Amino acid sequence: MPDDLLDLFLSTTQDYGIILLDPDGRIRRWSRGAEQLFGYQASEMEGTPAYEIFVPPDRQAGVPEVELQTAREHGRAEDERWHLRKDGTRFWASGVMIALRENGTLRGYAKVVRDFTERRRMEEAVRQTQRLESVGILAAGVAHDFNNVLTAILGNVSLVRRRLKASDGDGQIDGMLAGAERAGNRAAELVKQLLNYAGKGRREMRPVDICQVVKDALAIVQASVSKKITILRDMPENCPTIEADVGQLQQLVLNLVLNGAEAIGDNEGEVSVRVRIRDVHQAELAELYAGFPLPTRPYTEIEVRDTGNGMDEDTLQHIFDPFFTTKFLGRGLGLAAALGIVRAHGGGIAVKSTPGNGTTFTVLVPAEQESEDSPLTVAEAVTESARGEGLVLVVD
Ligand SMILES: Nc1ncnc2c1ncn2[C@@H]1O[C@H](COP(=O)(O)OP(=O)(O)O)[C@@H](O)[C@H]1O
Ligand SMILES: [Mg+2]
Known part of the structure; x- marks a missing residue:
């Protein structure tokens, strides 16, 4: 040539x-x-x-x-x-x-x-979608069966306790049964998180004062974490009302705030929650909420920020998987449930984190009442978005 x-x-x-x-x-x-x-x-x-x-x-x-x-x-x-x-x-x-x-x-x-960055991202997104879909179906099945079993166990324990009350003089048997009941209730709590993840949790949608939910969740957390952790909140005078299941919303905020506090551990640090209404534009939705097909509109934003140990890229890839945990006593269901709850409310969740530099989770929930369309479950949402552009549930 x-x-x-x-x-x-x-x-x-x-x-x-x-x-x-x-x-x-x-x-x-x-x-x-x-x-x-x-x-x-x-x-x-x-x-x-x-x-x-x-x-x-x-x-x-x-x-x-x-x-x-x-x-x-x-x-x-x-x-x-x-x-x-x-x-x-x-x-x-x-x-x-x-x-x-x-x-x-x-x-x-x-x-x-x-x-090949874009191609790699797409491949990763497809893998993530498939994983979420299959795990979501599995979770729903297991949780449903366990729920029935637990209902039978707990119901019978409670009946036996009632009958024993009279004859059990020193209350020893009653104490054992109470222990069994506590264990059963903890299991039921875990099952509930799993069902929430799969979008199959029981929901009663009503107008909810989101600031009250945040206050309640923070009061619970404040009581249970180290005094070295400062918990702050920033909420508007006129708090937005959102159409939601109050129990699930509380669970969501609780899970995020607890994680924030756990990321700080015994160190000094801050967990802050901010609530505000924002118009969120397409560019931001596309960048941060790519895993969720969300329309441009006003959203109620709940931001939970902590000054804890942060996460590396590998961890970020898996945080929404059920049973993924990096903690010794962790259950790995907090964020999986958070994701399911957010999806069931027609919203999205995004996370920004760097190792050593804290973490910010941002939840968007539609600000006004949604139309008749029932919100998507996790599995539906990921399938839906996989048809569109790309899918990233987590963006660093
Ligand atoms: N705010 C946070 N800061 C650092 N890591 C976090 C944070 N939130 C979640 N994680 C990581 O995500 C994992 C999964 O969280 P989660 O689903 O709540 O389960 P668990 O808290 O039981 O481990 C945690 O084990 C942790 O590694
Ligand atoms: Mg947790």
């Missing part, structure tokens, strides 16, 4: 980053597409080995050298990995490095890179 055609190719091709290297792995040509992808100009890169585009752990693990070696020995090296842009941001890259040989002599390498 004449050189001018090669130049034209390298300076025209977008979307693909094309990099030519000499046999020592130093960059000879850095295409227009590579400039766009990585943010480095050709003049900055030509003549250097392309270490800067690798994330530090890859650099330390010797990935750049291994890539060249694999291409040298096998003709090509193909993989997907994070790469760094000049501005420090990352993208998920699919790349192939090819060894260029002439009569058996290594003349250099060519590397072609594409940005």
Whole structure:
């Protein structure tokens, strides 16, 4: 190929980053597409080995050298990995490095890179959808059966206690039965959270004063957490009323505030709850609530922020899964139930968190009474949104 055609190719091709290297792995040509992808100009890169585009752990693990070696020995090296842009941001890259040989002599390498971040996000979203759907169905089934069993156990215990009252002189048997009842009620509580997650919890929709719900939940939490934790609230004078099940709403706020307090543990810290009405626009809905097909409209926003230990990306991926917990005594049902409750009320939940820097959960619930359409369950909602653009339940 004449050189001018090669130049034209390298300076025209977008979307693909094309990099030519000499046999020592130093960059000879850095295409227009590579400039766009990585943010480095050709003049900055030509003549250097392309270490800067690798994330530090890859650099330390010797990935750049291994890539060249694999291409040298096998003709090509193909993989997907994070790469760094000049501005420090990352993208998920699919790349192939090819060894260029002439009569058996290594003349250099060519590397072609594409940005697969969006594709990876979509794949992750589909996996998440499938997981939520199947787990939701499972949860609903198990919870329903357990509910029936527990009703029978607790009902009978309570009957026996009533009959024993007279004959059980020192109250020992009564005490044991009370213990059984407490255990049964705890199990029923867990089952209720599971049912809430699956969108199958019993709901009685009525106009609810959200500020009163927050106050009640905070009073419960305040009494049970360390005095080093300050609990703050910020609520409008004229508190919005929302159409909701008061018990579920209380559960929702309680679960979020308790998590906030638990993330602070024995340290000093703050958990704050803010309630306000906001017009939430499409861009924000699309970015933060991508897992929920929510229309542009006024919402009541409940924000729960804590100064606790925060979460890394791996944890964030799983927090809404039932039974996912990082706590020794955790049950992993708090956020799963929160998600189900929010969905059942036609709303969305988003989270922002960084390790060591606290966490903010934001819940949106429609501000005025919804129309007749019954709200979606988790499984329906995720299926629904999977048909649309992308699905991310959690955005860091
Ligand atoms: N505010 C928070 N700060 C840090 N991590 C959190 C927070 N909320 C939830 N998490 C993480 O999400 C996990 C799941 O939470 P949850 O469903 O309430 O279950 P549990 O509290 O029983 O562990 C927690 O174990 C924790 O790792
Ligand atoms: Mg919890």
